[in-house]
Amino acid sequence: MPASPRLTVIGTGYLGATHAICMAVLGFEVLGVDVDTDKIEKLSSGEVPFFEPGLPELLTKALESGRLRFTTSFAEAGAFGDVHFVCVGTPQRADSEAADLTYVDAAVTSLAPHLDRRTLVVGKSTVPVGTAARLAALLRSLAPAGDEVELAWNPEFLREGFAVDDTMRPDRLVFGVTSEWAEQRLRAAFQPVLAQDVPVKVTDLQTAELVKVAANSFLATKISYINAMAEVCEATGADVHDLAEALAYDERIGGRFLRPGLGFGGGCLPKDIRAFAHRAEELGVGQAVGFLREIDGINRRRRARTVDLVVELCDGDVAGKRIAALGAAFKPNSDDIRDAPALDVAATLHRMGADVVVFDPAAMENARRVHPELAYATSALDAARDADVVVLLTEWNEFRDIEPAAMAAVVRRAKIVDGRHALVPAHWRAAGWEYRALGRPS
Numbered sequence: 362m363p364a365s366p367r368l369t370v371i372g373t374g375y376l377g378a379t380h381a382i383c384m385a386v387l388g389f390e391v392l393g394v395d396v397d398t399d400k401i402e403k404l405s406s407g408e409v410p411f412f413e414p415g416l417p418e419l420l421t422k423a424l425e426s427g428r429l430r431f432t433t434s435f436a437e438a439g440a441f442g443d444v445h446f447v448c449v450g451t452p453q454r455a456d457s458e459a460a461d462l463t464y465v466d467a468a469v470t471s472l473a474p475h476l477d478r479r480t481l482v483v484g485k486s487t488v489p490v491g492t493a494a495r496l497a498a499l500l501r502s503l504a505p506a507g508d509e510v511e512l513a514w515n516p517e518f519l520r521e522g523f524a525v526d527d528t529m530r531p532d533r534l535v536f537g538v539t540s541e542w543a544e545q546r547l548r549a550a551f552q553p554v555l556a557q558d559v560p561v562k563v564t565d566l567q568t569a570e571l572v573k574v575a576a577n578s579f580l581a582t583k584i585s586y587i588n589a590m591a592e593v594c595e596a597t598g599a600d601v602h603d604l605a606e607a608l609a610y611d612e613r614i615g616g617r618f619l620r621p622g623l624g625f626g627g628g629c630l631p632k633d634i635r636a637f638a639h640r641a642e643e644l645g646v647g648q649a650v651g652f653l654r655e656i657d658g659i660n661r662r663r664r665a666r667t668v669d670l671v672v673e674l675c676d677g678d679v680a681g682k683r684i685a686a687l688g689a690a691f692k693p694n695s696d697d698i699r700d701a702p703a704l705d706v707a708a709t710l711h712r713m714g715a716d717v718v719v720f721d722p723a724a725m726e727n728a729r730r731v732h733p734e735l736a737y738a739t740s741a742l743d744a745a746r747d748a749d750v751v752v753l754l755t756e757w758n759e760f761r762d763i764e765p766a767a768m769a770a771v772v773r774r775a776k777i778v779d780g781r782h783a784l785v786p787a788h789w790r791a792a793g794w795e796y797r798a799l800g801r802p803s
């Protein structure tokens with residue numbers, strides 16, 4: 362076996378494409394594998410099928426180096442790879458809160474028949490604890506090499522918008538392994554990353570699986586904690602923005618993920634806390650993480666409260682009112698609209714009879730596809746034209762930079778709801794705006 366293992370990355374969605382591209386740039390021979398021919402064609406021709414700063418340039422570099430190729434063939438993957446990373450999605454099931462493991466199971470069962478020598482398969486997808494042990498047994502039973510095929514778990518912590526940095530210089534690596542050989546293989550597969558003194562936690566499979574959901578649950582809890590404080594602030598006239606800032610000076614608490622507002626969305630946090638609560642119930646320890654249901658509830662209430670604020674500014678009825686919705690993506694620097702609080706609020710206002718016009722710097726195409734009933738503008742100012750209320754839903758920098766007087770000149774009524782605490786209230790009020798934000802006095 363070569364000193365530097367040849368890598369395959371199965372699943373070229375957000376996580377897999379980033380991993381494949383970065384590993385090739387770091388010097389590995391990499392084969393990206395997907396059942397989606399369209400994705401494979403796009404990536405092979407140098408096109409990243411989603412928005413991620415810095416990634417298109419690295420894809421070009423990786424393709425030019427000749428170290429990165431893509432295929433739809435699992436036979437080719439089996440013949441090529443020494444270490445196979447499984448990076449397919451685990452969305453929420455349509456019929457319950459559990460994670461849908463169809464894609465993970467399909468990846469493993471498609472790859473296994475082609476594993477005829479000693480090989481390491483590494484799960485990166487976010488899965489319910491216990492999945493890795495089941496997949497290890499499945500691999501052994503289906504692979505011609507039998508017990509020679511080992512499974513390890515290496516959860517991924519990358520954030521959309523920072524995917525390249527998080528992959529090249531992660532906070533930590535977690536290796537869930539069942540043998541010394543698997544650990545050494547993983548160390549070889551991450552050698553250039555480890556050379557930068559990135560801490561590694563070596564543990565068992567189930568702990569590695571749990572680290573991921575525990576981390577995302579903690580982050581979701583921190584966000585909902587400050588948003589729960591926002592609810593209390595609203596009832597007392599206190600200011601959650603100042604409260605959060607004052608809390609953040611305590612280094613034990615820290616200010617990251619303590620930004621109040623419309624709450625969390627995206628393809629990870631919401632479905633991960635639900636799947637974790639569901640899995641814990643299956644394991645008979647549902648009570649231990651029962652608070653996650655509360656976290657989810659607080660998060661959903663922020664969306665409803667944002668809608669309420671818009672209704673208040675429309676004197677109790679949004680029907681027939683023109684609302685400018687600034688933002689559609691679940692967070693800035695992303696075109697991802699999965700469980701996006703922004704679109705949830707926009708669609709709810711539309712259902713209530715408002716005339717909603719959306720603008721987002723990156724997510725327009727995705728938003729239009731899923732919400733064709735909404736109207737779309739070409740810029741923030743264009744969206745705000747003749748608006749009765751402007752509502753900021755995703756904190757893109759270009760929205761922070763809006764000149765309040767310039768926007769005041771195009772709206773019908775200068776009223777704004779800052780759903781993300783992204784604007785400086787004094788600037789907006791000085792330009793004649795009625796400024797409202799969740800958890801802040803009016």
Ligand code: UGA
Binds near residue numbers: 518520522617622624
């Ligand atoms: C999240 C985790 O941060 C990553 O570590 C993890 O790898 C990833 O999920 C995953 O499981 O794949 P991501 O979904 O990209 O990453 O987004 P975050 O940056 O965590 O933001 C999540 C949501 O929380 C966004 O809607 C954001 O607007 C919201 N948020 C974040 C707040 O409302 N307040 C904050 O203070 C921080």
